[in-house]
Amino acid sequence: MDLRQGIGLRKLGKTADEFQQDLLSNLYYRRGTTVESASARDAYETLSLTVRDRLAERRARTAAAHYASxxxxxxxxxxxxxxxAQLEQNLLYSGTGNLAAEAVKALGFSLEDLEDLDVxxxxxxxxxxxxxxxxxxxxxxxxxxxxxxxxxxxxxxxxxxxxxxxxxxxxxxxxxxxxxxxxxxxxxxxxxxxxxxxxxxxxxxxxxxxxxxxxxxxxxxxxxxxxxxxxxxxxxxxxxxxxxxxxxxxxxxxxxxxxxxxxxxxxxxxxxxxxxxxxxxxxxxxxxxxxxxxxxxxxxxxxxxxxxxxxxxxxxxxxxxxxxxxxxxxxxxxxxxxxxxxxxxxxxxxxxxxxxxxxxxxxxxxxxxxxxxxxxxxxxxxxxxxxxxxxxxxxxxxxxxxxxxxxxxxxxxxxxxxxxxxxxxxxxxxxxxxxxxxxxxxxxxxxxxxxxxxxxxxxxxxxxxxxxxxTNGISPRRFIRIANPRLSDLITEGLGDDSWLRDLEKLAGLESLIGDASFRDRWQSIKRANKVALAAGDPDSLTDVMIKRFHEYKRQQLKLLHVVTLYQRIHANPAGDWVPRTVLFAGKAAPAYHAAKDLIQLIATVGATIAADPVASPYLKVVFPSNYNVTLAEKIIPAADLSEQISLAGKEASGTGNMKLALNGAVTIGTLDGANIEIRARVGEDNFFLFGLDAYEAAQARINGYQPRAFYEHDAELRAAIDALGSGAFGDVGHRVASSLLGWDEYLTLADYRAYLDAQAQVEEAWRDRDRWIRMSILNTAHSGFFSSDRTVADYAARIWRVAPVPVPHED
The missing domain is CATH 3.40.50.2000 (Glycogen Phosphorylase B;)
Structure with missing residues (x-):
């Protein structure tokens, strides 16, 4: 017997009854409990082992193919x-989602509840x-x-x-x-x-x-x-x-x-x-x-x-x-x-x-x-x-x-x-x-x-x-099929099959569906349903998302200045025709990175102030959910309308959050930095809100002796926003952030402030025309095919690794 070929392995069940028998076997012999006494944790562990068994069988055949080759x-x-989280992904990749749902239901549990236990x-x-x-x-x-x-x-x-x-x-x-x-x-x-x-x-x-x-x-x-x-x-x-x-x-x-x-x-x-x-x-x-x-x-x-x-x-x-x-x-x-x-x-x-x-x-x-x-x-x-x-x-x-x-x-x-x-x-x-x-x-x-x-x-x-x-890429399986099943199903229906999940360039076929009013309506309804599921704010408001690790070069401070300016504008004209906006920040700062932690504290303080303000709160909300990770990202990204990619040009290597958000139909506001350039080139200049200095202009500004106070002195709204931070209205942390911006402003936040606000005005104009916005959203998804990690791996394989695929023979 050639053990490397896996001959003699027990066949795992493929029908619902066989899957349930495998589940019960694992419950008894590997988890050591019974149906009558099984807890939700028992059910989760047993289901995970049952799914893992199917992947392990494929792993054995993979190892044999690699050894032979x-x-x-x-x-x-x-x-x-x-x-x-692994359970939902492995159910998808093993093709056992429906079998698992039926089997755990027989144990008295829902698949969704067990997925919530997956850390x-x-x-x-x-x-x-x-x-x-x-x-x-x-x-x-x-x-x-x-x-x-x-x-x-x-x-x-x-x-x-x-x-x-x-x-x-x-x-x-x-x-x-x-x-x-x-x-x-x-x-x-x-x-x-x-x-x-x-x-x-x-x-x-x-x-x-x-x-x-x-x-x-x-x-x-x-x-x-x-x-x-x-x-x-x-x-x-x-x-x-x-x-x-x-x-x-x-x-x-x-x-x-x-x-x-x-x-x-x-x-x-x-x-x-x-x-x-x-x-x-x-x-x-x-x-x-x-x-x-x-x-x-x-x-x-x-x-x-x-x-x-x-x-x-x-x-x-x-x-x-x-x-x-x-x-x-x-x-x-x-x-x-x-x-x-x-x-x-x-x-x-x-x-x-x-x-x-x-x-x-x-x-x-x-x-x-x-x-x-x-x-x-x-x-x-x-x-x-x-x-x-x-x-x-x-x-x-x-x-x-x-x-x-x-x-x-x-x-x-x-x-x-x-x-x-x-x-x-x-x-x-x-x-x-x-x-x-x-x-x-x-x-x-x-x-x-x-x-x-x-x-x-x-x-x-x-x-x-x-x-x-x-150029970096992202997994479409994780970041649209799993994260955004409603949109994934609509795309599959529109394109005729789900082969786009292995060839993301096929998303280009969505462009031909933009003229279908029913398709646009369903697209918009799915975005709203995702916002309802996120429960971060008014689902009809513009959901403005900045999710990334906290670092000064990523310029969360620029977004915060925009929030403060909006707050002040609303107070100056409470009867104005304001676009309701939910601004969502998420991300972690390194424990010893005090300037980034100051930004987090200031955002939280400003958000609490706005929430308590009866004049501004109907139009503006700041949300900062804790503990940003992949699981939270999978909830936020499908709900995003606007993707904030506003790092100082020449500082961000690539970014992948920008790709995930565009793939899910968020429209980007950003600088000519990292992969923003490639996203804009592919989705079209009319479907991307560009602002700010480019990398060479930013470098030249420093060479020429950049003076942040000059921008502060010559822009009344910028001065009012920074003065509000420095006044102590938001605590000592506001004074520290304002002093940093006026004293050095390493990442040229003040230089890009006015251009950023002008671009945000364009965002609001586009948002008011909801049909235009939905068309922009669809085009962002349709033209995101290049940003698949499958393409990234193919590039590495051809240009750097010089490796070829080794297909694994399919089990009969």
Whole structure:
């Protein structure tokens, strides 16, 4: 019997009766309870296991197909995965939604109630993690052999509570009651070292022996990632930090020193305790670097293990392996692979370096200098001494290459060095990522252009062919089929079938339906029904949505100034013909990012003031729901009329929220930043509200000595809004925000204020013509096909990864 072919596996039921029998079997034998005593939690866990079984069967066939094919694999290294709740998605991808609804009804439960118990994994924070989740979804959908690697954080970024006092952070214990979607694999543990020292190897100048001072174990579990409309099921493998067996000090415990007895274990397990621990302290920074190395050390050893299942010749490693670095967090993987190849597998340096550079690719997600990671040399030397030695050698050889290409240009050599010398010696991780990879890509046309021309221009001069653009995308299954089933059903009816969920460009067919008054009426009714379901405000008001991580460059402060101006306008003319507007903010600020937390507090205070005002509240409402995540996004996005994408041009890499909102028929007001440019080009200039400086004008404004007070002095409405903030009417936080805007205004909020208000006037004019607005909404959806993550993956596969699909034979 060839076990790799899955021969002899028990067939899982496909009829309603068979599905119910499988459910009952899992209830009795795996959950350990009975129908009579089953709680809602029992029913949820049992249903999840029953659905998971069907995906696991597909996973077995996928693994067999991959083993037989021995293809080139994509390994995606990411510090974050925002996977979203799993039950509804897995019901859809396994085609068992109706069977499950019938089966759990027989147990006395509704499917909707059980879906409410499904907690999304707390493995991500923002766009970086959601992009990773969309890409692994599309990798499976396109039948590309892939594994996503990450950390299984015990606690997510944090659970957010919003009050008039702003943001409060609480632990996000997402797996407190377990996670039925994961498979622990303790037998695949990896050993990870930290600290210690290195020793030379006699007769081998390239090699060293690293003697770690601390050992931690990495224990994996994996979650299944099914493709849609295919039998492929890939995995995301997540690592938990565990203490070694020798970490418990029994003698101290026996002496009553209970805390001291487990301190080594606690220190080890802290590595995977919290996503992005606060790095405002030296210990916090050390823990973050530990997390990054822990992820890549475990993952690379696993990748090598997988390679050696079918291959022996190291010269084939890069032909069978491509490792995508999702931003700079996993960049320490480059010296780690060199260490493994040179020190442990005894390859010579030049061969190892050739393999390494051909294996890795790097996605840069930022244009902000402060977001391009650097680490103090002294910290790396302390924590990872062998890796620093390897980085020094990489840098020495690289700078020789630069010197040969640009002889005598010492300033260029200084700028390009992986080691920053002043004011503190630091390792520039983005430079290391560019030097040690075969391809570097930005995530939107403008972003990639600015990377080449500004942030990484010296490297683009040296290696122009290395730089690529792959515009981000989103999963249409998650962000319209699951998030917006009413609209999804209407689209399927209008287009004739649901094949658009695998080929999103087919949405263009909706344009031919715009002339159908009945279709437009149904479109409008669905948008209103989604607003009723959200229950955030008057469903007939303009639902104005700004949902994203809080950062000053995203300019929530500009939206807030608009809100204050509207508030003042209504008070100045209470009898005016105002467009009712519900302004919805959502998003989290990093706990140590005080300016962003000030904005959250100020928005909450302004919202409470407006809600208590009998003059303004009939026309204006500010809503700030707590704890923005994928689950909440799936409720907000379908209800949005207006999508706020107002970051300072040249600061947002791409954005994916802009794509999700446009796909669901929201009309964008935005700057020429990130993927806004590509959205506007596709949906049409008449269906996008443009305002503000472009990236080059913004840069020139700073060069010319930007003075925010000049705008304040010459615009009466702007002055009134800022004076209201600074007056103390909204507390001390208003004064801090107003002072920041007048004193420096790093992201040119005041320069774009008047253009933004003029664009908002155009929004209101369009909104009053409801038929025009619905046409704009439909066209936004119809022309969003390019922004599918399936297209993104196809671009990566063709331009960077050079991988081909491996279809999984369908079960008879």
């Amino acid at each position: 021995n293809p080139r694999w994509v390994y995606y290294l990411s510090a974050e995965y925002l996977l979203g 999304e994994p707390g493995l991500g924070n923002g766009g970086l993690g959601r992009l990773a989740a969309c890409l692994v979804d599309s990798l499976a959908t396109r039948d590309i052999p892939a594994v996503g690697y990450g950390i299984r954080y015990d606690l997510g970024i944090f659970r957010q509570i919003i009050t008039e006092n702003g943001q409060t952070e609480l632990p996000d214990d997402w797996a407190f009651q377990g996670n039925p979607w994961e498979f622990p694999a303790p037998d695949d543990r990896q050993t990870v070292g930290f600290y210690g020292h290195t020793e030379p190897v006699p007769g081998s100048p390239d090699r060293k022996v690293w003697v770690p001072g601390e050992i931690v174990l990495g224990e994996p579990s994996h979650m299944l990632v099914p493709g849609y409309g295919t039998d492929t099921v890939n995995i995301v493998r997540l690592w938990s930090a565990k203490a070694s067996e020798a970490s418990f000090d029994l003698s101290r415990f026996s002496a009553g020193q209970y805390a001291e007895a487990v301190q080594e274990a606690v220190r080890a397990e802290n590595i995977s305790k919290v996503l992005y621990p606060d790095d405002s302290t030296e210990l916090g920074r050390e823990l973050r670097l530990k997390q990054q190395y822990f992820l890549v050390s475990c993952s690379l050893r696993d990748i090598i293990r997988r390679f050696r299942l079918r291959n022996e010749d190291w010269s084939e490693f890069a032909d069978k392996t491509v490792i995508q670095l999702n931003d700079t967090h996993p960049t320490i993987a480059i010296p780690e692979l060199m260490r493994l190849l040179v020190d442990e597998y005894e390859l010579d340096w030049s061969k190892a370096w050739e393999i390494t550079r051909k294996t890795f690719a790097y996605t840069c997600h930022t244009l902000l200098p402060e977001a391009l990671e650097t680490w103090p040399v002294r910290l790396i030397e302390k924590l990872l001494p062998r890796h620093l030695e390897i980085i020094y050698v990489i840098n020495m050889l690289f700078l020789r290459e630069v010197g040969a290409q640009f002889p005598g240009d010492q300033d260029r050599i200084r700028r390009m060095s992986i080691i920053q010398e002043e004011p503190e010696r630091r390792v520039r991780m983005a430079h290391l990522a560019v030097v040690g990879t075969e391809a570097v890509n930005g995530v939107a046309e403008l972003h990639s252009k600015l990377l080449r021309e500004t942030v990484l221009d010296d490297f683009a001069d040296l290696w122009p062919a290395k730089f690529q653009n792959v």
